[in-house]
Amino acid sequence: MNLGKGNGILVLCVEKCIFALTLCVRKCCDSMILCVEKCNDSMISCVEKCNGLAFLCVEKCKDMKRKIYDQLLEWKCQKHHKPLILNGVRQCGKTYVLKEFGRREFESLAYVSCDRNVNLQAIYSGDFDVARIIQGLSALTGVDIIPGKTLIFLDEVQAFPQALEALKYFCEDAPEYHIAVAGSLLGVALHAGISFPVGKVQTMRLFPMDFEEFLMAMGEEQLLKLMHSHDYELMNAFHEKLKDLLRQYYYVGGMPEVVKAFVENKLLNQVRSLQNEILSNYASDFSKHAPSQEVPRIDMVWQSILGQLSKENKKFVYGVLKKGGRAKEFELAIQWLVDAGLVYKITKVSKPELPLKFYEDLSAFKLYLCDCGLMGAMADTPAKEVLLGDTIFTEYKGAFSEQYVLQQLLATGLQHIYYYSSDTSRMEMDFLIQRDGVLLPIEVKGGTSVKATSLHHYLMEHPDISAIRYSMLPYRQQANITNMPLYGVFLE
Numbered sequence: 001m002n003l004g005k006g007n008g009i010l011v012l013c014v015e016k017c018i019f020a021l022t023l024c025v026r027k028c029c030d031s032m033i034l035c036v037e038k039c040n041d042s043m044i045s046c047v048e049k050c051n052g053l054a055f056l057c058v059e060k061c062k063d064m065k066r067k068i069y070d071q072l073l074e075w076k077c078q079k080h081h082k083p084l085i086l087n088g089v090r091q092c093g094k095t096y097v098l099k100e101f102g103r104r105e106f107e108s109l110a111y112v113s114c115d116r117n118v119n120l121q122a123i124y125s126g127d128f129d130v131a132r133i134i135q136g137l138s139a140l141t142g143v144d145i146i147p148g149k150t151l152i153f154l155d156e157v158q159a160f161p162q163a164l165e166a167l168k169y170f171c172e173d174a175p176e177y178h179i180a181v182a183g184s185l186l187g188v189a190l191h192a193g194i195s196f197p198v199g200k201v202q203t204m205r206l207f208p209m210d211f212e213e214f215l216m217a218m219g220e221e222q223l224l225k226l227m228h229s230h231d232y233e234l235m236n237a238f239h240e241k242l243k244d245l246l247r248q249y250y251y252v253g254g255m256p257e258v259v260k261a262f263v264e265n266k267l268l269n270q271v272r273s274l275q276n277e278i279l280s281n282y283a284s285d286f287s288k289h290a291p292s293q294e295v296p297r298i299d300m301v302w303q304s305i306l307g308q309l310s311k312e313n314k315k316f317v318y319g320v321l322k323k324g325g326r327a328k329e330f331e332l333a334i335q336w337l338v339d340a341g342l343v344y345k346i347t348k349v350s351k352p353e354l355p356l357k358f359y360e361d362l363s364a365f366k367l368y369l370c371d372c373g374l375m376g377a378m379a380d381t382p383a384k385e386v387l388l389g390d391t392i393f394t395e396y397k398g399a400f401s402e403q404y405v406l407q408q409l410l411a412t413g414l415q416h417i418y419y420y421s422s423d424t425s426r427m428e429m430d431f432l433i434q435r436d437g438v439l440l441p442i443e444v445k446g447g448t449s450v451k452a453t454s455l456h457h458y459l460m461e462h463p464d465i466s467a468i469r470y471s472m473l474p475y476r477q478q479a480n481i482t483n484m485p486l487y488g489v490f491l492e
Helices: 003-062 068-077 094-105 120-124 130-141 161-165 167-173 186-191 211-217 221-228 232-236 239-252 256-265 268-289 295-309 327-339 372-379 383-387 391-411 454-461 486-491
Strands: 084-087 108-113 150-155 178-183 202-205 343-349 360-369 417-421 428-435 438-444 467-471 476-478 481-485
Touching: 068 084, 068 094, 068 202, 084 094, 084 186, 094 108, 094 150, 094 178, 108 130, 120 130, 120 161, 130 167, 161 167, 167 178, 186 327, 211 221, 211 239, 211 256, 211 486, 221 232, 221 486, 232 239, 239 256, 239 268, 239 372, 239 383, 239 391, 239 481, 239 486, 256 268, 268 295, 268 372, 268 383, 295 327, 295 360, 295 372, 295 391, 327 343, 327 360, 343 391, 360 372, 360 391, 360 417, 372 391, 383 391, 391 417, 391 428, 391 438, 391 486, 428 454, 438 454, 454 467, 454 481, 467 486, 481 486
Parallel strands: 084 178, 084 202, 108 150, 150 178, 343 417, 438 467, 467 481
Antiparallel strands: 343 360, 417 428, 428 438, 476 481
């Protein structure tokens, strides 16, 4: 037996074994390192995803939730949808809500502002060839416009009338596309002679945020759920909290930018500063967009509204504007403000009987502002007067409370709201509406005093009619009068 040879083999065997062991250890180490690295990557990825979701959740919570969003969803899902027109007063949130709607509900958003956009003239020139327009808008926005997957959004459309006129051809020749337009002065523009595609579009109106939307912005979803349950006994337990939130709404109003600022930092001076900025923008619109000869009269009407509302009967009187003032001097100025959405015009009826439209008295009306927060800013009402105590509810002959109730009624979609006052002023109804073929008188009381009024006498003579009274009293049913707290207007 040759030990030398055996020794060689043994050495070789040991070397191979050591090599294999080394390799094994290396592989094991590499696997462990890879495993740890993968685990770290996964953990990092998981944390990043989690952080991302948390951020997204926070961002969504910060959004100004608007009830019109559900209407937009219905429009999107309609099999035979028409082009959409969204109008509303300047800075009430039209651009924001349509952009959010486009980003969330569509794969892409093709957004174009029509204000001073020189490219639109070339896109819309010619015979309104929809295929050519879509191609042009796609090139302008850098977005592939795909039917059912892209929202085309043309903003400030009143600045470019051709885009509004072309909606007719989108309806007739390309109904598969989703196109929406918005404008703050659409009403003004249409009265200035812009061709409106009658019957070829669907229109929606966005108002400033109502009290329900304000509560959502304030994070009071659970309180809202309670209110919508119509458990008034339980709701009464939160009467003081709701009253305090209502005071805040009176001060802040419903302009989304103002609400957002208040929700984020509660700085009252900042709220007033933003409101005054909005009012300044409105005033500049007078000179920019109204006929030059009407601008002084528009300003006179605008500045007089607070004084008119502080009167006992709140009827608009031309003589307040100037001595001997007449309707023919100011009717165009008033109409401009109405068309711009800056004021609401509520007409008197000669009789509180159905149909209300038949008894409409066009010569007598009240003018209200578009937002109670802006009303407070115009009146320069101190924060302590609004937020502390209950004086704001009754101050200025209850003008703030009437303004507030009207805003909430309009936000529910009511289009025809009237008021009634007898020639002797012994019988008054703050608001009158016709709902489901039934007459509904509405009384507004800013405080808690709800003594017998002319409404009682009217209801005694008409026992088949029920009425609603809004006041600072909790909910209660009193014969054929439903006493509803002011903070519950949207519940009806």
